[in-house]
Amino acid sequence: MNIAVCVKQVPDASDVKIDKATGTMVRDGVPSILNPFDAYAVEEAIALKEKHGGNVTALTMGPPQAAEVLRHVVAMGVDDVMLLSDRAFAGADTWATSYTLGLGLKRLDNLDLVICGKQAIDGDTAQVGPGVAVNLGLPFVAYVRKVIEVGGGKMKVERLIEDGYEVVEVELPAVITVVKEINSPRMPSLKGKMKAKKLEVAPLSAADLGAILENIGLPGSPTKVVKVFSPPPKGKRETLVGTPDEQVSALVDRLAGIKVI
Amino acid sequence: MDYFLTDEQQEIRALARQIAEEKVKPVRAELDEKEEFPWEIMKTLAQADLFGLYIPEEYGGFGGGSFDNCLAIEELSKACIGVSVSFAASGLGAYPILLYGNDEQKKKYLPRIASGQSLAAFGLTEANAGSDAGGTATTAVLDGNEYILNGTKQWITNGGEAEIYSVIAMTNPSRGGRGASAFVVEKGTPGFSFGKKEKKMGIRSSATTELVFENCRIPKENLLGREGVGFMVAMRTLDKSRPGIGAQAVGLAAGALEESVNYARERRQFGSPIISFQAVQHMLADMATQTEAARALVYAVARYLDSDPKEISKASAMSKLFSSDVAMKVTVDAVQILGGYGYMREYPVEKMMRDAKILQIYEGTNQIQRNVIGAALIKEAAGKKA
Ligand SMILES: Cc1cc2nc3c(=O)[nH]c(=O)nc-3n(C[C@H](O)[C@H](O)[C@H](O)COP(=O)(O)OP(=O)(O)OC[C@H]3O[C@@H](n4cnc5c(N)ncnc54)[C@H](O)[C@@H]3O)c2cc1C
Numbered sequence: 001m002n003i004a005v006c007v008k009q010v011p012d013a014s015d016v017k018i019d020k021a022t023g024t025m026v027r028d029g030v031p032s033i034l035n036p037f038d039a040y041a042v043e044e045a046i047a048l049k050e051k052h053g054g055n056v057t058a059l060t061m062g063p064p065q066a067a068e069v070l071r072h073v074v075a076m077g078v079d080d081v082m083l084l085s086d087r088a089f090a091g092a093d094t095w096a097t098s099y100t101l102g103l104g105l106k107r108l109d110n111l112d113l114v115i116c117g118k119q120a121i122d123g124d125t126a127q128v129g130p131g132v133a134v135n136l137g138l139p140f141v142a143y144v145r146k147v148i149e150v151g152g153g154k155m156k157v158e159r160l161i162e163d164g165y166e167v168v169e170v171e172l173p174a175v176i177t178v179v180k181e182i183n184s185p186r187m188p189s190l191k192g193k194m195k196a197k198k199l200e201v202a203p204l205s206a207a208d209l210g211a212i213l214e215n216i217g218l219p220g221s222p223t224k225v226v227k228v229f230s231p232p233p234k235g236k237r238e239t240l241v242g243t244p245d246e247q248v249s250a251l252v253d254r255l256a257g258i259k260v261i
Numbered sequence: 262m263d264y265f266l267t268d269e270q271q272e273i274r275a276l277a278r279q280i281a282e283e284k285v286k287p288v289r290a291e292l293d294e295k296e297e298f299p300w301e302i303m304k305t306l307a308q309a310d311l312f313g314l315y316i317p318e319e320y321g322g323f324g325g326g327s328f329d330n331c332l333a334i335e336e337l338s339k340a341c342i343g344v345s346v347s348f349a350a351s352g353l354g355a356y357p358i359l360l361y362g363n364d365e366q367k368k369k370y371l372p373r374i375a376s377g378q379s380l381a382a383f384g385l386t387e388a389n390a391g392s393d394a395g396g397t398a399t400t401a402v403l404d405g406n407e408y409i410l411n412g413t414k415q416w417i418t419n420g421g422e423a424e425i426y427s428v429i430a431m432t433n434p435s436r437g438g439r440g441a442s443a444f445v446v447e448k449g450t451p452g453f454s455f456g457k458k459e460k461k462m463g464i465r466s467s468a469t470t471e472l473v474f475e476n477c478r479i480p481k482e483n484l485l486g487r488e489g490v491g492f493m494v495a496m497r498t499l500d501k502s503r504p505g506i507g508a509q510a511v512g513l514a515a516g517a518l519e520e521s522v523n524y525a526r527e528r529r530q531f532g533s534p535i536i537s538f539q540a541v542q543h544m545l546a547d548m549a550t551q552t553e554a555a556r557a558l559v560y561a562v563a564r565y566l567d568s569d570p571k572e573i574s575k576a577s578a579m580s581k582l583f584s585s586d587v588a589m590k591v592t593v594d595a596v597q598i599l600g601g602y603g604y605m606r607e608y609p610v611e612k613m614m615r616d617a618k619i620l621q622i623y624e625g626t627n628q629i630q631r632n633v634i635g636a637a638l639i640k641e642a643a644g645k646k647a
Contacts, residue, residue: 187280190310190323193272 001054003045003113006101007038009062009069010122018230034069037117039185040178045115046077052150055079059104061089061097064203071196075188085203091218098131100216103209105136114175118143129177139174145181262553264560273329276309277336285340292343292466293612298422299344299466306348307377315352321372326567331508331559338512342616343466349505350418354381356498357427357443361486370425370445382423384414384472385495392629394492395438399474401430406481410474420470421455424448429491441491445483452477463616500573503581503624504566507559510584510620514552517595517613521545524599541598548591555584575637582630585620592617
């Protein structure tokens with residue numbers, strides 16, 4: 001089973017700061033990590049490969065430093081990597097990103113499955129997975145929480161929906177996005193770490209991919225960010241004081257006052 | 262301190278540290294409380310390729326040595342030595358095969374141990390054979406193509422959990438010290454069962470059980486080396502593995518020191534953090550110095566062992582003796598620095614102090630280590646005169 005995983009380098013969300021003046025995220029000095037949702041995609045890809053054989057390739061589009069996330073996933077057990085890196089890719093929205101990743105994926109022969117994390121924690125759009133499927137002309141299943149079985153050119157999965165899950169059968173090759181319920185990502189291995197240390201990542205440019213320039217980067221992005229802002233805190237807050245008895249009767253009065261009890 | 266580790270050694274340390282932080286620390290108190298064997302963590306260590314550090318590549322290992330293994334043990338021990346002993350005891354069970362097994366035996370057992378697919382264990386101690394292995398009463402009698410084992414081993418680490426056991430038994434009791442032999446016995450062999458699981462003061466997540474042999478028949482091919490070298494196998498195995506106990510001690514002491522420094526900076530009495538009191542600082546300074554001295558000795562001995570010298574008993578004994586005494590003292594002092602909080606299970610140093618005691622007992626008590634060192638001194642002095 002030949003599997004590709006799309007991964008993204010994102011700023012560590014545990015200390016994100018917003019520049020009050022510009023309304024954009026401060027990226028300077030913020031450590032970069034593998035998008036946490038992508039770790040589940042990588043784990044699932046490696047686990048499927050261990051079960052069914054084949055190989056796992058990880059792709060990322062990003063600046064040259066994004067090679068770090070590729071090293072990270074090689075340490076976990078990914079076999080091959082592909083870095084799509086070019087100044088012309090900069091400023092891509094989910095549309096241009098899906099197109100570019102699609103071009104990278106088309107270079108892989110005999111691909112059976114593409115796995116993406118459900119969304120990236122910096123943009124939170126959850127659009128790139130389905131976008132990639134459209135670009136490749138492949139069937140797509142979102143929010144997969146379990147792979148039930150693979151065989152006979154098909155795959156049966158459970159996909160998370162609001163109040164339960166659906167069992168879906170999909171023909172391969174296909175694209176899926178996975179949710180965190182699907183597995184628990186493994187630690188790196190020593191052999192993987194040694195391999196990652198020696199890994200040389202040769203980036204592929206827009207020209208290497210044969211990309212149409214008006215489809216990539218900022219020019220290829222129909223979405224324009226007009227303004228980024230932190231929503232103002234909503235609603236009025238009040239702290240009730242006094243003994244527990246006093247607080248309870250004050251609370252009851254207040255709730256009765258707004259007619260909820 | 263920089264010990265000039267190679268790239269590979271730095272990776273081993275970083276990986277073991279990550280596992281200790283993310284997988285061991287969060288569960289150590291619960292494992293201790295429930296006396297539960299840390300299978301999840303063993304699987305993580307297996308997947309991380311850490312079980313085969315000291316095993317040659319041709320048998321599925323990483324091809325490193327004692328030192329590489331000690332680095333991993335130390336990092337795990339900073340979090341919990343109940344966990345790290347379960348990891349390290351697999352090595353103790355593997356050494357007899359590594360040192361005395363023939364190629365076929367190595368091919369059969371070592372890849373399973375190196376991958377972490379199977380744990381190993383080492384069975385020497387019996388009710389009447391502790392420090393004095395000469396009291397061994399378990400017998401192995403050759404009957405055609407099989408040996409028949411009878412007897413009971415006690416306090417065997419990884420008992421019941423391991424699948425591969427290196428066991429010492431008497432093949433010729435009348436020859437005394439030269440009448441013992443070493444065997445590999447696999448879990449599931451008819452006549453081989455496990456006795457009670459011990460309730461212990463510390464390292465409570467590790468499994469310590471009896472191995473019971475009742476007319477247990479094993480193939481003749483499971484003999485390691487030849488008949489009569491059993492005690493030699495045991496002694497050389499322990500010589501090889503003792504720096505690992507030293508590494509456990511260094512890790513444990515370092516873990517206790519870290520807790521103590523952090524706490525002393527936070528805790529305020531008489532209007533200041535207690536670390537501002539010279540009495541506390543001096544205790545911490547001694548703890549840090551002793552821990553570093555133990556680390557330097559363990560690293561030096563492990564590296565020395567990896568150069569494959571002839572005589573290793575003395576150095577090996579020193580690495581275990583000194584560091585385990587340090588770990589005991591440092592953990593007692595850590596509890597002192599935390600005061601009443603240190604005595605409570607809510608804080609990790611309580612467990613660390615309980616755990617530390619075993620390091621002065623197993624793989625040969627510290628009295629026995631001093632005997633070994635003393636005997637070597639006598640031998641060396643006698644050698645000089647001649
Ligand atoms: C938790 C745990 C795990 C263990 N795991 C294993 C294992 O995996 N495999 C295994 O084979 N064994 C194992 N052991 C056994 C361990 O190695 C022995 O307990 C140890 O060697 C001491 O033997 P003993 O307990 O019988 O003490 P004893 O030999 O009875 O000693 C009692 C006291 O007398 C002292 N003493 C004895 N002889 C002398 C002497 N000649 N000179 C000075 N002092 C002396 C000792 O130092 C000690 O203080 C384990 C033990 C424990 C507690």
